[in-house]
Amino acid sequence: MKKSLILLTLTSTLLFTACSSKKQAESSTVENTNLTATSLYDVDKKVFEFKDITSKHKVTYVDFWASWCGPCRGEMPAAQELREAYKGKDVNFVYISLDEDSDDWMGANTKFALPAGHSFVLPNVSASSIPAQFAVNSIPRYMLIDSLGNVVNDNAPRPSETEAIKASLDGMLK
Numbered sequence: 001m002k003k004s005l006i007l008l009t010l011t012s013t014l015l016f017t018a019c020s021s022k023k024q025a026e027s028s029t030v031e032n033t034n035l036t037a038t039s040l041y042d043v044d045k046k047v048f049e050f051k052d053i054t055s056k057h058k059v060t061y062v063d064f065w066a067s068w069c070g071p072c073r074g075e076m077p078a079a080q081e082l083r084e085a086y087k088g089k090d091v092n093f094v095y096i097s098l099d100e101d102s103d104d105w106m107g108a109n110t111k112f113a114l115p116a117g118h119s120f121v122l123p124n125v126s127a128s129s130i131p132a133q134f135a136v137n138s139i140p141r142y143m144l145i146d147s148l149g150n151v152v153n154d155n156a157p158r159p160s161e162t163e164a165i166k167a168s169l170d171g172m173l174k
Contacts, residue, residue: 037129040096040120043109048120050130055149057092059172061156061165064131064141066098067108072140076112078159082166083115091169097121098131098139144168 038050054060063079065072083093095114098121099105105121122128130136134143134154142156142165152172157164 035123037127039123039128040130041123042117042120043106047123051149053094053120054092054145055147058090058147059169060092060094060145061169062094062096062143062145063159064096064098064134064136064139064143066139067104068099069139073108073112075140075159078162080113082159082162085166086169089173091173093118095119096130098125098136100125144172146172 035047036049039047040050040053041047054062061082063072063075065075067073079093079095086093093115095118097105097108097119099108102121109119122130125131134141134151140158142158143151144153144156146152153168156168159165
């Protein structure tokens with residue numbers, strides 16, 4: 001009985017804590033020769049640079065996620081509540097998907113009503129320097145970035161950690 005309980009606890013912890021990154025497919029999901037190691041694209045397949053989407057607001061809250069990640073999906077309702085709580089404030093919510101299949105990402109984008117202009121996918125996860133630059137080895141993963149593009153917290157609280165993330169955001173907005 002004790003072994004079963006320990007096994008169940010361990011399995012639940014692993015399942016609901018974080019997802020490891022899936023292996024990247026051989027081909028890129030976007031065919032664009034202008035892509036760099038820090039490129040992302042939005043639902044219209046318009047290419048953006050990471051620094052350009054994280055430096056226009058006083059605070060940027062970055063959410064690394066994927067459609068296949070249970071814990072990532074579990075955070076989305078709290079993420080929506082957090083966006084609503086900071087509506088009209090200078091907080092930029094950015095969602096960066098590590099999905100290899102853009103159709104899966106687009107479907108999850110729609111399901112979770114991620115705001116246009118704030119949801120991006122890496123064109124080629126293995127060629128991107130973004131996950132390595134921030135040591136994104138598991139997801140969900142959150143970061144706080146200031147208006148100068150400086151990472152203030154590379155392991156920020158999750159949206160469901162309401163008090164902690166609100167304290168961090170409020171502190172940066174002062």
